[in-house]
Amino acid sequence: MAGTYIQQDVYGLIGAGARPLFQAGTMSDDQLLDALRCVPAVAKARAGCDWVVVTAMYQPKAGSLRPPNTTAPECWLAFVDRDEHKTPGWTKVPLVIFDSYERNENAFKVMLPALLSRPVVFLNHALPNVRCFKLSQLTRAKELARSAPRQLHLLASKIPSWSGRALLHITIANTKEFARKKNFTHHLVDLERQGARMHTAGFNASSKDISRVADTLWMIWPKNDSEVDKLSRLWLHEVARYSAFEKTSYPWVVSQVPEFKGSLTDAVYIYSPEQRCGWDGTVKVKATGKSGGGKKAKRKAKRRLLTRSRRRLGGKSGGGKFVRQS
Numbered sequence: 001m002a003g004t005y006i007q008q009d010v011y012g013l014i015g016a017g018a019r020p021l022f023q024a025g026t027m028s029d030d031q032l033l034d035a036l037r038c039v040p041a042v043a044k045a046r047a048g049c050d051w052v053v054v055t056a057m058y059q060p061k062a063g064s065l066r067p068p069n070t071t072a073p074e075c076w077l078a079f080v081d082r083d084e085h086k087t088p089g090w091t092k093v094p095l096v097i098f099d100s101y102e103r104n105e106n107a108f109k110v111m112l113p114a115l116l117s118r119p120v121v122f123l124n125h126a127l128p129n130v131r132c133f134k135l136s137q138l139t140r141a142k143e144l145a146r147s148a149p150r151q152l153h154l155l156a157s158k159i160p161s162w163s164g165r166a167l168l169h170i171t172i173a174n175t176k177e178f179a180r181k182k183n184f185t186h187h188l189v190d191l192e193r194q195g196a197r198m199h200t201a202g203f204n205a206s207s208k209d210i211s212r213v214a215d216t217l218w219m220i221w222p223k224n225d226s227e228v229d230k231l232s233r234l235w236l237h238e239v240a241r242y243s244a245f246e247k248t249s250y251p252w253v254v255s256q257v258p259e260f261k262g263s264l265t266d267a268v269y270i271y272s273p274e275q276r277c278g279w280d281g282t283v284k285v286k287a288t289g290k291s292g293g294g295k296k297a298k299r300k301a302k303r304r305l306l307t308r309s310r311r312r313l314g315g316k317s318g319g320g321k322f323v324r325q326s
Contacts, residue, residue: 010059010101011182014081018096022240029237032097033115041077041093045116049075051135052118056108057085057125058101065090065125067281069134078128079108089281090128103244106216110235110246113221113228122219127270132277138270143263144222150261153228157217158264168251169206171213175245187244194242198252211251217267231257 014020022032036042045052049072056079057063067089068076078090081104085092098104105125112120121138143152159166165174172195179187198205221228231253238249254260277283 010061011184012060012102013100014058014096014104018081018099020099021095021097024241029233029240032240033111033236036095036097036111036115039093039095041074041091042115044074045077045091046118049118051075051121051139052077052112052116053121053123053133053135053138054079054108054112055090055123055125055128056080056105057087058104059125060101062086063125063129064279065128066130066132066277066279068128069132069275069277069281079104088279098240098244100244103239106244106246107236107239109216109219110239111232113224114232114236117224117229119223120221122216123270124217127218131271131275132281132283133270133275134272137272137275138218138220139222141220141265141269144220146223152222152263153225153231153260154219154221154262155269156219156262156264157215157267157269159213159215161212166212167208168210168213168248172205172248175243175248190243191245191248194238194249194252197242203252203255205251211254211262212264213247214250214262214264215267216246216250218270227257227259227261231260 021035027035037046053068053076055065055077057065058079058081062084063080064086065078065088070076070089073089073091076090077093078085078087079093079095080087081094081096081101083092083094096104097107109122112122119139121135123133127133141155142148143150144155145151159171164170172191176188176191179185179191195205204210221232234253234256235246235249238253239246243249254262274283
């Protein structure tokens with residue numbers, strides 16, 4: 001399942017005809033953000049949306065998304081490497097920023113708060129590929145409400161606590177091994193440079209006291225204050241100029257923003273039986289004529305959903321309890 005292991009399900013350089021917007025040697029991070037804000041769809045979402053939901057689909061094979069359950073498609077942006085991808089109900093934004101598929105997709109995960117200056121949700125493209133999402137389902141957690149005593153800066157999916165990958169030093173080691181097996185020499189160089197910078201700054205990636213690694217299958221940013229903006233910019237800097245594997249830099253950037261309040265929870269938080277739909281966005285109806293087939297069918301659907309999610313995550317889901325991050 002995309003997002004639950006080291007990286008996404010596609011890798012490699014985008015075709016020779018692509019013209020990446022970002023040039024690391026001549027463009028600053030701020031210049032990149034300014035250029036993206038000038039994209040019409042981005043400017044419209046910044047100006048008129050209370051929440052913006054984003055997905056990114058960068059892959060060699062043409063892909064398709066299912067439509068969201070919304071009356072405001074201008075607030076649901078699908079960034080893609082080319083117009084060939086099908087995104088009904090989403091506002092398609094063909095845009096190549098970097099020369100590789102994985103760096104493009106991961107950059108959108110981390111840059112959105114700084115780019116949009118709005119509450120924002122990121123969904124890995126594997127999620128709307130099979131479901132029709134609704135904003136209220138994504139943002140229902142009480143910790144996301146503006147009235148919450150301790151409103152979060154970020155709620156994201158977690159790597160299960162029983163998995164060694166939830167620890168940064170193991171994630172880094174696994175990522176390096178993955179890059180070696182794939183012969184991704186440039187990724188190894190980037191990871192070594194990133195690790196050297198952490199070490200020089202006194203950051204101990206093996207410490208048990210640091211934040212756990214975010215899975216980034218989905219990410220919900222409910223507000224955009226100075227802490228969120230700072231963390232987003234720091235994370236973009238790492239993904240754009242050092243390792244494209246965003247999981248290896250999450251605890252590192254969190255450590256640099258002491259007031260940042262992040263929380264990780266089970267991936268199943270965002271799922272609902274009502275999200276099952278056809279390619280036209282209509283909810284699937286059982287023979288009874290009732291959406292979802294009644295209470296019994298809904299209970300069965302929920303059990304199937306939890307079972308599938310546990311399999312994708314490699315075991316039990318962990319009970320849905322929030323895990324507070326430092």
